[in-house]
Amino acid sequence: MAFDSFDAFVAMGGHGPYVWACYFVFFALSLVLVLWSRAQRKAALQGVARRSTGRGETDTGKAPADFVRVDSSNH
Amino acid sequence: MNSEGPNRPAGRRDSAGILAAMKAVMLGDLKSSFRQPRDLVNPLLFFVLVVMLFPLGVSPEVAFLQQAGAGILWVAALLSVLLSLDHLFRHDFDDGTLEQLVLQPQPLFLLVLAKSMAHWVLTGLPLVLLTPLLGVMVHLEGNSIAVLCLTLLIGTPVLSLIGAIGAALTLGLRSAGVLLSLMIIPLYIPVLIFGTGTVMAAGEAAPVTGQLALMGAFLVLALTLAPFASAAALRISLSNA
Amino acid sequence: MWQLFHKLGSPKWFYGIASRLMPWLLWTGVALFMAGIIWGLAFAPPDYLQGNSYRIIFIHVPSAFLAQSVYIMMAVAALVTLVWRMKLADVFVKSAAPVGALLTFLALFTGAVWGKPTWGTWWIWDARLTSMLILLFLYFGAIALGSAIADEKSSARAVAVLVLVGVVNIPIIKYSVEWWNTLHQPATFKLTEKPSMPADMWVPLLMAVLGLYLLFGWLACLRMQTEILVREGRTRWVKELVRPGGNA
Numbered sequence: 001m002a003f004d005s006f007d008a009f010v011a012m013g014g015h016g017p018y019v020w021a022c023y024f025v026f027f028a029l030s031l032v033l034v035l036w037s038r039a040q041r042k043a044a045l046q047g048v049a050r051r052s053t054g055r056g057e058t059d060t061g062k063a064p065a066d067f068v069r070v071d072s073s074n075h
Numbered sequence: 076m077n078s079e080g081p082n083r084p085a086g087r088r089d090s091a092g093i094l095a096a097m098k099a100v101m102l103g104d105l106k107s108s109f110r111q112p113r114d115l116v117n118p119l120l121f122f123v124l125v126v127m128l129f130p131l132g133v134s135p136e137v138a139f140l141q142q143a144g145a146g147i148l149w150v151a152a153l154l155s156v157l158l159s160l161d162h163l164f165r166h167d168f169d170d171g172t173l174e175q176l177v178l179q180p181q182p183l184f185l186l187v188l189a190k191s192m193a194h195w196v197l198t199g200l201p202l203v204l205l206t207p208l209l210g211v212m213v214h215l216e217g218n219s220i221a222v223l224c225l226t227l228l229i230g231t232p233v234l235s236l237i238g239a240i241g242a243a244l245t246l247g248l249r250s251a252g253v254l255l256s257l258m259i260i261p262l263y264i265p266v267l268i269f270g271t272g273t274v275m276a277a278g279e280a281a282p283v284t285g286q287l288a289l290m291g292a293f294l295v296l297a298l299t300l301a302p303f304a305s306a307a308a309l310r311i312s313l314s315n316a
Numbered sequence: 317m318w319q320l321f322h323k324l325g326s327p328k329w330f331y332g333i334a335s336r337l338m339p340w341l342l343w344t345g346v347a348l349f350m351a352g353i354i355w356g357l358a359f360a361p362p363d364y365l366q367g368n369s370y371r372i373i374f375i376h377v378p379s380a381f382l383a384q385s386v387y388i389m390m391a392v393a394a395l396v397t398l399v400w401r402m403k404l405a406d407v408f409v410k411s412a413a414p415v416g417a418l419l420t421f422l423a424l425f426t427g428a429v430w431g432k433p434t435w436g437t438w439w440i441w442d443a444r445l446t447s448m449l450i451l452l453f454l455y456f457g458a459i460a461l462g463s464a465i466a467d468e469k470s471s472a473r474a475v476a477v478l479v480l481v482g483v484v485n486i487p488i489i490k491y492s493v494e495w496w497n498t499l500h501q502p503a504t505f506k507l508t509e510k511p512s513m514p515a516d517m518w519v520p521l522l523m524a525v526l527g528l529y530l531l532f533g534w535l536a537c538l539r540m541q542t543e544i545l546v547r548e549g550r551t552r553w554v555k556e557l558v559r560p561g562g563n564a
């Protein structure tokens with residue numbers, strides 16, 4: 001340990017506010033970016049899920065064609 | 076376009092065609108600017124206005140203006156060029172001439188180079204001509220004014236060339252002006268630093284040939300590389316429009 | 317050989333690879349980074365000149381290093397976008413840009429705060445910080461241009477051109493700013509004293525840099541997966557992913 005006590009560690013010889021402010025901002029903003037990225041991915045997955053259950057499993061992503069059945073048999 | 080005989084060497088005809096096309100583009104731009112003098116005059120007025128803001132906003136004292144003058148004029152010139160980039164391609168884009176230009180057989184980067192040079196003649200060159208007057212107004216010494224004009228003379232073409240890249244990338248976009256400034260100003264910073272640094276050195280009677288040579292190198296670099304980027308950007312923007 | 321190249325360009329292949337790589341990247345990255353940080357914060361000896369404020373170095377240098385590396389990676393990807401039209405390359409550029417911008421901001425912030433106990437001011441126009449500030453704007457420009465163009469392909473190519481123009485300018489900007497700095501300051505303050513750093517200091521620093529690289533890799537994979545999902549949302553393989561039983 002480079003410090004004699006935990007209090008000394010926090011105080012950092014008077015430079016504590018600067019050092020801890022830096023570390024705090026670093027971790028806080030990084031965490032925000034990570035959480036936001038994860039939320040974006042989740043939203044993307046949900047978007048895909050919604051679209052595929054809403055429309056049925058077509059490759060083209062277009063609505064399935066509506067066919068009207070025409071009875072052309074001669075009964 | 077050239078009705079030459081069959082015995083004319085093809086190489087000479089091609090280069091004559093390219094130069095003729097470049098000349099045509101440049102003259103076309105110069106002529107159309109006289110039809111719309113607004114594009115010519117506005118950047119000049121802006122230049123004078125911005126320079127005027129500094130004595131008014133900071134201090135009219137001789138000592139301050141002498142120290143800050145070169146920087147003020149350079150920044151004002153830079154902003155004026157930035158402002159004028161909008162009409163570099165826009166008029167041609169709006170009336171369909173730009174698409175014609177892209178379809179020409181001549182290499183697009185040379186035609187873009189011609190347009191950038193025309194832009195400089197219409198924007199940068201008048202700024203350089205106006206600089207002695209403004210230099211006197213900010214109490215710069217004669218020697219400093221001369222070096223300032225020289226740095227602007229070498230530097231403003233670089234601004235036009237690099238600015239053309241940004242103008243081409245933002246063609247047809249909404250809020251293109253702000254986006255253009257954001258993209259291009261970081262690229263302008265080296266030219267600004269050396270432009271003003273050279274004048275400061277001249278003010279201290281230090282040799283300036285080194286810095287001027289470096290600015291010349293910037294110019295050569297911009298002349299050779301920027302048109303390629305601008306041409307690529309034009310094709311991208313036109314395919315998107 | 318071309319098969320490998322073609323595979324590399326496939327979003328589906330990348331999505332799978334990313335899913336497998338990510339846990340490894342995350343945990344080794346966290347371990348390495350936190351070990352470096354904790355060693356640097358609590359165990360490394362104080363600097364004889366700066367005392368304990370120098371410990372900011374353990375997040376400042378990794379941030380700055382990565383901020384510049386990420387831009388260069390983006391430039392390489394931009395070249396791939398323009399020359400080989402590989403979609404994945406553009407996916408990387410779009411995903412990495414905000415991360416690079418944040419890292420640049422963190423480098424600036426930590427550098428500025430470090431300046432207060434060291435030089436007595438919150439901001440100083442020295443070569444390093446000023447270059448970082450310009451880099452931040454290069455990132456903003458790329459992000460702004462990318463979001464301003466609606467068409468995906470045009471956006472990819474326009475941003476690629478801009479990033480390449482930017483990377484060519486970076487050495488010019490650095491040189492200019494350093495020259496400018498020598499004009500206006502009698503002595504250049506160096507934020508890092510790499511040559512005279514004892515092993516007790518540079519080993520944790522190296523661990524922090526490497527750890528942050530791995531963490532960037534993890535975050536890039538994550539963000540690229542999101543971008544791929546958005547772009548390829550209509551393909552079958554993506555739809556298979558979200559069905560229960562698929563491994564999204």
